[in-house]
Amino acid sequence: MNCKIIKRNLIVHVSEELDHHNAEIIRNKIDKIVVKENIKCVIFDFSHTKFMDSSGIGVIIGRYKNIKNRGGNVVVASVGPRMDRIFNMSGLYRIINRYENVKEALNDVS
Numbered sequence: 001m002n003c004k005i006i007k008r009n010l011i012v013h014v015s016e017e018l019d020h021h022n023a024e025i026i027r028n029k030i031d032k033i034v035v036k037e038n039i040k041c042v043i044f045d046f047s048h049t050k051f052m053d054s055s056g057i058g059v060i061i062g063r064y065k066n067i068k069n070r071g072g073n074v075v076v077a078s079v080g081p082r083m084d085r086i087f088n089m090s091g092l093y094r095i096i097n098r099y100e101n102v103k104e105a106l107n108d109v110s
Contacts, residue, residue, distance in 0.1 A: 001026050003033060007110055008040040011102055014049045018056030027059050031066065040072040041109045045102050047078035057090050064095060073097075077105045 001022070002013040010033055018026065033039060042063055064074040077099040079087060087093050099105035 001029070003029070005033070005037055005039070006106060008038060009043060009106060009109060010034065010037070010039045010041070011043045011045055011106075013045045013047075016048055016050050018049060018052040018059065020053060020055040023055035023059050027062060030059075030063055034063075034067060034070070034072075039067070040070075042067055042072070042074045043099075043102055043105045043109070044074070044076045045078050046076060046080065046083050047101075049080070049083055052083060052086055057086070057092065060092060060096065073109060075099060075105050075109065077102045 001015050004011045004013070010030065012030060015022070030042065034042065044060065060074065060076075067074050075097045076087070078101050079098055087098070099108065
């Protein structure tokens with residue numbers, strides 16, 4: 001997972017797998033950056049992600065709750081067909097907006 005900050009927006013480039021093996025590391029890293037940099041929006045970039053389990057869904061929901069409590073937002077971008085099915089089945093799209101790419105997300109949240 002790589003992260004980049006643009007204006008108070010944290011872009012999280014998710015690796016090929018977001019699962020129980022790396023969920024806690026990702027969760028801790030994001031939470032530290034959000035507090036330290038006073039982040040207002042977390043954009044998860046799923047352009048390279050091929051697999052996500054319930055731990056990954058938990059990472060996204062947890063970051064959503066944390067950032068909402070701070071007055072911010074969480075969105076997803078570049079969601080491929082496989083991840084799209086997971087997002088639909090889990091109901092995440094009811095609370096999180098989807099964008100075609102990171103640039104589109106940045107234009108809308110900035």
